[in-house]
Amino acid sequence: xxxxxxxxxxxxxxxxxxxxxxxxxxxxxxxxxxxxxxxxxxxxxxxxxxxxxxxxxxxxxxxxxxxxxxxxxxxxxxxxxxxxxxxxxxxxxxxxxxxxxxxxxxxxxx
Amino acid sequence: xxxxxxxxxxxxxxxxxxxxxxxxxxxxxxxxxxxxxxxxxxxxxxxxxxxxxxxxxxxxxxxxxxxxxxxxxxxxxxxxxxxxxxxxxxxxxxxxxxxxxxxxxxxxxxxxxxxxxxxx
Numbered sequence: 343x344x345x346x347x348x349x350x351x352x353x354x355x356x357x358x359x360x361x362x363x364x365x366x367x368x369x370x371x372x373x374x375x376x377x378x379x380x381x382x383x384x385x386x387x388x389x390x391x392x393x394x395x396x397x398x399x400x401x402x403x404x405x406x407x408x409x410x411x412x413x414x415x416x417x418x419x420x421x422x423x424x425x426x427x428x429x430x431x432x433x434x435x436x437x438x439x440x441x442x443x444x445x446x447x448x449x450x451x452x
Numbered sequence: 453x454x455x456x457x458x459x460x461x462x463x464x465x466x467x468x469x470x471x472x473x474x475x476x477x478x479x480x481x482x483x484x485x486x487x488x489x490x491x492x493x494x495x496x497x498x499x500x501x502x503x504x505x506x507x508x509x510x511x512x513x514x515x516x517x518x519x520x521x522x523x524x525x526x527x528x529x530x531x532x533x534x535x536x537x538x539x540x541x542x543x544x545x546x547x548x549x550x551x552x553x554x555x556x557x558x559x560x561x562x563x564x565x566x567x568x569x570x571x572x
Contacts, residue, residue, distance in 0.1 A: 350492060374559070385456070385542055385563030386495070430494060434559050438483060438502055438548065439510070442495040 345369060348431055348443025357452050361418040365431035365443045368412065374434035375407050377416045380445070381427045389429070390416070421450045454478055456564035458543050464570045465533045473528040473567050475543030483546040484526035485510075485561060486518060488539040495542065501526055502548075533571045541567045 348365040355361055363377075374393055378386035390405045392398045392414075398405045404417040414431055431443040459474045477484065486498040487510075497510030501520040515537060517529045526545075530537060544561040 346494075348494070376560075383566075385544075385565050387563065388560050391560070438500060438508075438559070439497060440495075440559060440561060441497075444492055444494040 345435070345441045346431060346433055346443040349446055350444050351446040351448065353446055354449040354451060355421060357421060357423060357450055359421050359450075361416075361421050361425070361448060361450075363416040363418075363429050363431075363446050363448070365414045366412055367414065367433055369433075369435075370409065370412060372433045372435070375405070375414045376432040376434070376440070377403075377405055378430040378432060378442075379427045380430060386430055423450045423452050426450050456543055456545055456562055458541075458564040458567050460567060461565070462568045464572065465530075466572050467534060469533050470529070470531050471533065471569075472530075473541055473543075473569075474525070475527065475564060476525045477543075477545040477562070478524065479545060479547070479562065480523070481545035481547050481562075482523075483548050483559075483561075484520065485544040485546070486516070486526070486528045487542045487544065488512065488537075489542060489566075490539050498528065498541075533569075535571045537569065538571045539569060541569060 376391040377389045379389045380386040392405045395409045402419045406415040426449045428445045428447045430445045432440045456477045485500040487495040499518040501507045504523045519527045543564040546561045548559040
């Protein structure tokens with residue numbers, strides 16, 4: 343079993359829709375969770391990170407962690423065409439490593 | 453402040469050829485990483501370096517070697533390229549690690565623009 347599993351998509355939604363992106367992880371010891379955004383032909387960049395359980399909000403983006411079910415989510419409200427990208431969840435494993443999910447390619451249609 | 457830079461941007465090799473991918477960062481970061489990204493596989497760690505002079509294997513190290521030349525530079529070498537190494541390669545750096553000082557807890561990594569490698 344992979345340590346992090348992510349719905350691969352692709353996902354296509356109309357502009358203004360609420361988007362939900364999800365990952366599951368296997369090890370209940372993980373504490374830090376991240377979401378990276380990657381535009382086409384670019385390197386990933388950190389969008390949000392959360393520690394332990396609960397929600398974290400940043401503008402139109404909300405990251406949520408449910409440690410009881412080992413489930414992490416990213417919600418995008420009022421989605422815009424500029425949000426079209428691949429979204430990768432990641433967990434911090436030990437002192438040095440990030441383990442990434444497969445990535446979900448998202449397209450927001452005007 | 454260029455962040456993380458990688459050269460070359462594109463490369464085509466024949467099976468058996470060798471090449472070195474170069475990476476440099478100007479953020480005075482301790483840790484540097486090499487990943488490969490394949491469709492449906494996400495980013496997989498090849499090698500990483502927690503500080504100058506140290507390197508460690510990641511998830512998929514076979515067929516690769518690395519050198520942490522100094523604090524700024526971390527190169528990835530393919531000694532005898534194979535078609536299975538066709539991929540997009542990303543270098544990343546992080547302020548995490550090193551031999552002294554406070555560690556950042558969540559290890560934000562900053563990525564370069566990538567090198568698209570095709571092995572025929």
